[in-house]
Amino acid sequence: MGPNAEYIKLIAADEKEFFVKKADAVEVSKTIRRILDGPSQCKEGEINQIELSNITSPTLKIVCDFLAYRAQVNKLEEGEDARDFPIRPEDAVDVLKAANFLDC
Amino acid sequence: MDVFLVIRRKKTTIFTDCKDSATVLELKKIVEGITKIPPADQRLYTTNSAIMEDSKTLQDYGFNATTSKAQNPTSIGLTFKLSSGEFEDLELCPYSTPPELPDVMKSQDANGQEQAS
Numbered sequence: 001m002g003p004n005a006e007y008i009k010l011i012a013a014d015e016k017e018f019f020v021k022k023a024d025a026v027e028v029s030k031t032i033r034r035i036l037d038g039p040s041q042c043k044e045g046e047i048n049q050i051e052l053s054n055i056t057s058p059t060l061k062i063v064c065d066f067l068a069y070r071a072q073v074n075k076l077e078e079g080e081d082a083r084d085f086p087i088r089p090e091d092a093v094d095v096l097k098a099a100n101f102l103d104c
Numbered sequence: 105m106d107v108f109l110v111i112r113r114k115k116t117t118i119f120t121d122c123k124d125s126a127t128v129l130e131l132k133k134i135v136e137g138i139t140k141i142p143p144a145d146q147r148l149y150t151t152n153s154a155i156m157e158d159s160k161t162l163q164d165y166g167f168n169a170t171t172s173k174a175q176n177p178t179s180i181g182l183t184f185k186l187s188s189g190e191f192e193d194l195e196l197c198p199y200s201t202p203p204e205l206p207d208v209m210k211s212q213d214a215n216g217q218e219q220a221s
Contacts, residue, residue, distance in 0.1 A: 006137065007118070007120075007138050015115065016115050016116075016117065017116045017117065018116075018117045018118075018119065019116070019117070019118040019119065019120075019138050020119045021119070021120065061117065064117070064119045065176070065177065067119070068108055068119055068121065068177065072106070072108075072121075
């Protein structure tokens with residue numbers, strides 16, 4: 001059962017599943033864009049599912065929140081205020097590693 | 105206004121957004137698109153474990169743009185109807201706990217907040 005083309009499934013290290021809109025993920029994360037839309041046909045592109053066994057579920061939840069937040073900020077009008085995205089210091093290390101891997 | 109939601113069931117989390125004037129039924133259709141379970145076999149719960157009715161809108165349950173921002177979406181529970189006709193119990197597997205901070209990080213203040221961009 002693969003999700004339809006609008007949502008993709010991201011699987012964390014502990015097999016928790018996170019569904020996000022494909023448009024948001026592809027727009028914000030260059031790594032996800034390369035995997036799904038790249039010139040070669042990756043298996044992930046066919047089943048719309050990416051396993052991220054190096055990212056734990058609490059970190060992946062923060063990443064998914066950020067994908068939604070960043071996509072919303074991109075749609076804001078000029079001059080409109082974008083509220084900050086809060087990150088706790090204890091999460092910062094894992095979030096940085098994930099952000100580096102996902103290139104966003 | 106857009107309302108950002110996180111729909112959770114056991115090991116699954118669905119990040120989505122919709123208008124606060126959208127009905128619960130529209131939300132179930134989004135879930136159907138992802139899980140292939142028809143709206144009739146789904147049940148959505150608010151944070152107080154109250155069952156959400158199809159005809160009500162998200163606004164009726166208090167979800168609006170100020171409470172449901174993208175950086176901090178509201179959680180909604182989801183259960184499916186089993187083959188016996190009964191609905192599952194609402195069960196959310198908690199996320200795993202982060203590892204213990206190394207000693208070098210413990211004595212610092214919260215000044216060094218990094219933001220992923």
